[in-house]
Amino acid sequence: AAGGLNHMLDVEGGANEDRFVETTQEIAKRVAERLGDRVRLETPVRRITQDDHGVTVRTDSGEIRAGYAIVTAAPAHRATIEFEPALPEQAEGLVRTWRMGVLSKAFVAYEKPFWRADGCSGEAVTDTGTVFITFDVSPGPGGPGVLMAFCDPRVFDGFGPETRRDLVVQQLVDLYGPQARTPIDYLDHCWGSEPFAPGGPHPVAGPHTTVSYGKALTEPHGRIHWAGTETAGEWAGTMNGAVLTGQRTAENIATLLSRDVRQGASR
Ligand SMILES: Cc1cc2nc3c(=O)[nH]c(=O)nc-3n(C[C@H](O)[C@H](O)[C@H](O)COP(=O)(O)OP(=O)(O)OC[C@H]3O[C@@H](n4cnc5c(N)ncnc54)[C@H](O)[C@@H]3O)c2cc1C
CATH class of the missing domain: 3.50.50.60 (FAD/NAD(P)-binding domain)
Known part of the structure; x- marks a missing residue:
């Protein structure tokens, strides 16, 4: 119903081609503005x-x-x-x-999208460790560079914030080299811990x-x-x-x- 697994995972011509630069939260905020106190x-x-x-x-x-x-x-x-x-x-x-399945997500920001200079797309799939998929979600070519990492909740959610950060950064170093060691910012969220969100995108x-x-x-x-x-x-x-x-x-x-x-x- 979504054009097959490849189409769901693909960037060019696939489901991951577009994203909201101002974040999807902005959609909810603008709709809520129009609805006023009915929300x-x-x-x-x-x-x-x-x-x-x-x-x-x-x-x-x-x-x-x-x-x-x-x-x-x-x-x-x-x-x-x-x-x-x-x-x-x-x-x-x-x-x-x-x-529902469970999925956690981390965003790691760098001064520049340094991986591009090495000819890397920023997209990776791996079956070792905490991070299992990454995407380049940098806002523009001039920087900052932002990598989004999908994390396996079984080896992520149970840890405290610092350990989670260390796990993600270490894996980005393994994937993209030593420049990944020094991010300028980091944010993650364990969606499975939300009482009113389903926890993951698929059942x-x-x-x-x-x-x-x-x-x-x-x-x-x-x-x-x-x-x-x-x-x-x-x-x-x-x-x-x-x-x-x-x-x-x-x-x-x-x-x-x-x-x-x-x-x-x-x-
Ligand atoms: C980590 C993660 C990454 C994802 N990535 C993508 C992506 O890249 N692209 C994409 O298209 N989709 C993605 N998804 C899926 C996408 O977020 C969902 O498909 C979408 O948000 C579902 O919208 P919905 O309105 O059906 O449900 P929801 O957004 O879950 O809305 C349901 C609402 O019901 C409310 N609710 C529940 N119970 C009650 C109650 N008793 N009383 C009042 N309110 C209640 C909840 O608070 C919630 O606001 C992702 C999901 C996750 C978890």
């Missing part, structure tokens, strides 16, 4: 109840009433919300078995999960509809997939709301 931060949803006329979403800071709800949390996180009426067995099975679904429970990824539960990248038919596990499901679900809800208005007018 409620630090407000986990605890319970969603529904009746014939709409849904009631309960949070720690109050209730919200709406015609429909779209839940975009990853399937495993649906379990953090209590549904009334309860989810059917197939949807419960999905929540139990659709576990590690057990045998038979898709066959037994896959339908529940997208099948609405009454007035509750599901979106988010895990529900994507194409580009699941990426931001592209997430946006496609947002559009799909918003269109579905718009159709339902128009129908409700028509039915209300004809009564």
Whole structure:
């Protein structure tokens, strides 16, 4: 659904060709600016109840009433919300078995992208040590040079910040030579430790999960509809997939709301 493994990993002509220079966080910030106080931060949803006329979403800071709800949390996180009426067995099975992988990420900055002078692209794949993929994510040719490193959480997340940094820098030295020893900045994040993020971009679904429970990824539960990248038919596990499901679900809800208005007018 993403054009094959090579396409997913490729830079030129592949999924890793483009990135947001101002960071992807900027997208969320600008959308939030337009939505104003409709965006409620630090407000986990605890319970969603529904009746014939709409849904009631309960949070720690109050209730919200709406015609429909779209839940975009990853399937495993649906379990953090209590549904009334309860989810059917197939949807419960999905929540139990659709576990996410875990991935950690480090950014290492240098005065210049020194590896380019040695004819290196900054892209590496290795199966030894903590770092298993690197990409050159430098903002421009004049510097600074920035290497992004995907790190294996099993040999990364359990260490303190200094050890994590040492592990990453040492491996960049092994890959790119002694100039990698002296970065000017370093930042990492263990995504698996985030309570509300899935932890990794792709699921590690057990045998038979898709066959037994896959339908529940997208099948609405009454007035509750599901979106988010895990529900994507194409580009699941990426931001592209997430946006496609947002559009799909918003269109579905718009159709339902128009129908409700028509039915209300004809009564
Ligand atoms: C390390 C890493 C690297 C990645 N790299 C790339 C990349 O290079 N390119 C790419 O396209 N994708 C990448 N991804 C994947 C990409 O980040 C996801 O596919 C995308 O963010 C999914 O968007 P989403 O809206 O479906 O889910 P999310 O962004 O996870 O949004 C779901 C939201 O639901 C909220 N939520 C959960 N439970 C509740 C609750 N009970 N109440 C209220 N809110 C709740 C969460 O706080 C979250 O904000 C990467 C992911 C990781 C972890």
